[in-house]
Amino acid sequence: MNHVPEPAAGSRTEILAAEDLRKTYGERVALKGLTFSLDAGKVLGFLGPNGAGKTTSIRILTTILRPSSGRFVVDGISSEHPVAIRRRIGVLPEGLGFPRQMTAHGYLTYFAQLYGRPAAEARRVASDLLEDVGLQNRMDSSIGSFSHGMRQRLGIARALVNDPAVVFLDEPTLGLDPRGQRELLRLIQRIARERGTGVVLCSHLLSEIEGVCDEVVILSAGTVVAKGTVAEVVGASRPELDHVVRIRVPAESLAKTQSLLEVLPGIENAALAEESPGWLDVKLQASNGSGPQESQVRNNLLETLIRADVPILGFDTGGGRLEDVFLRLTAEAIR
Numbered sequence: 001m002n003h004v005p006e007p008a009a010g011s012r013t014e015i016l017a018a019e020d021l022r023k024t025y026g027e028r029v030a031l032k033g034l035t036f037s038l039d040a041g042k043v044l045g046f047l048g049p050n051g052a053g054k055t056t057s058i059r060i061l062t063t064i065l066r067p068s069s070g071r072f073v074v075d076g077i078s079s080e081h082p083v084a085i086r087r088r089i090g091v092l093p094e095g096l097g098f099p100r101q102m103t104a105h106g107y108l109t110y111f112a113q114l115y116g117r118p119a120a121e122a123r124r125v126a127s128d129l130l131e132d133v134g135l136q137n138r139m140d141s142s143i144g145s146f147s148h149g150m151r152q153r154l155g156i157a158r159a160l161v162n163d164p165a166v167v168f169l170d171e172p173t174l175g176l177d178p179r180g181q182r183e184l185l186r187l188i189q190r191i192a193r194e195r196g197t198g199v200v201l202c203s204h205l206l207s208e209i210e211g212v213c214d215e216v217v218i219l220s221a222g223t224v225v226a227k228g229t230v231a232e233v234v235g236a237s238r239p240e241l242d243h244v245v246r247i248r249v250p251a252e253s254l255a256k257t258q259s260l261l262e263v264l265p266g267i268e269n270a271a272l273a274e275e276s277p278g279w280l281d282v283k284l285q286a287s288n289g290s291g292p293q294e295s296q297v298r299n300n301l302l303e304t305l306i307r308a309d310v311p312i313l314g315f316d317t318g319g320g321r322l323e324d325v326f327l328r329l330t331a332e333a334i335r
């Protein structure tokens with residue numbers, strides 16, 4: 001059996017470590033070796049297209065499923081002790097249902113009691129948590145009167161009721177408007193920092209995750225295709241991304257832009273960006289010392305378009321955002 005080192009008492013902040021987790025369903029291999037670790041107070045983004053193995057991984061880590069092989073450790077407790085692990089984790093599943101008639105405070109008090117807290121303490125924990133998630137003014141309102149965003153906050157409070165070492169949040173921002181998404185992600189980050197909780201955040205909202213996650217794991221067809229800090233993951237794809245400039249012009253100017261750019265020195269081609277409708281990906285020639293520098297080519301490119309009166313609606317050098325890396329790394333599995 002693979003060995004995951006137990007954290008030395010008091011010296012490590014590692015709160016979750018998975019080593020070579022694999023899962024097969026009959027003939028189908030859903031997970032082909034998941035290894036990662038998470039420190040206390042940090043947010044880990046768990047990303048991947050449909051069918052990548054995210055749900056399978058989360059089910060294993062929350063002890064709902066047994067892995068076919070591999071093991072993991074939560075807060076020093078090995079996966080051989082699932083009952084003990086369950087006491088140290090919190091979960092916000094996707095599409096969690098709530099009793100509409102219950103008050104938010106009553107609901108959380110009930111869960112705090114389920115975890116063995118005496119009634120008075122459970123009520124205090126419920127009040128503190130509702131304050132933490134910004135629902136203190138609505139604690140006596142029935143959950144049925146809550147907006148979707150408020151319910152998600154309540155779901156996060158529920159996931160924290162046992163003061164877990166790690167919380168797993170499955171698509172927590174799904175269905176929220178942009179402001180609601182941003183506020184919830186900020187709340188998640190604050191909770192991680194203030195409580196020292198490790199957060200595993202499953203999401204498809206890559207652009208949002210970029211700002212909130214300390215580290216990311218990108219899964220594709222059951223395999224980890226990238227992991228590390230956002231900067232590391234984006235940086236690892238740099239050589240490829242560095243030579244691409246992304247530019248957005250009105251649809252009626254696309255053909256003109258392409259023909260103007262393709263004859264410019266230092267430009268290899270200009271093609272419609274597959275993943276971003278309305279954008280052109282302009283591939284620059286790798287500089288061999290004799291041709292113009294890339295910065296010069298980029299400036300020439302802009303100058304040419306401005307002189308030709310082409311309205312420039314967007315300009316992005318490098319395409320070096322997490323979303324671009326995600327789409328490139330997982331393209332194989334989708335095709």
Ligand SMILES: Nc1ncnc2c1ncn2[C@@H]1O[C@H](COP(=O)(O)OP(=O)(O)OP(=O)(O)O)[C@@H](O)[C@H]1O
Pocket residue numbers: 025028029030048049050051052053054055056057
């Ligand atoms: N109970 C099951 N029996 C057989 N195959 C399964 C089962 N659960 C998942 N799979 C398969 O395992 C693979 C990984 O699925 P999983 O649900 O973990 O992916 P996911 O990343 O969570 O996808 P999504 O974003 O769509 O939820 C898929 O090919 C899926 O069809």
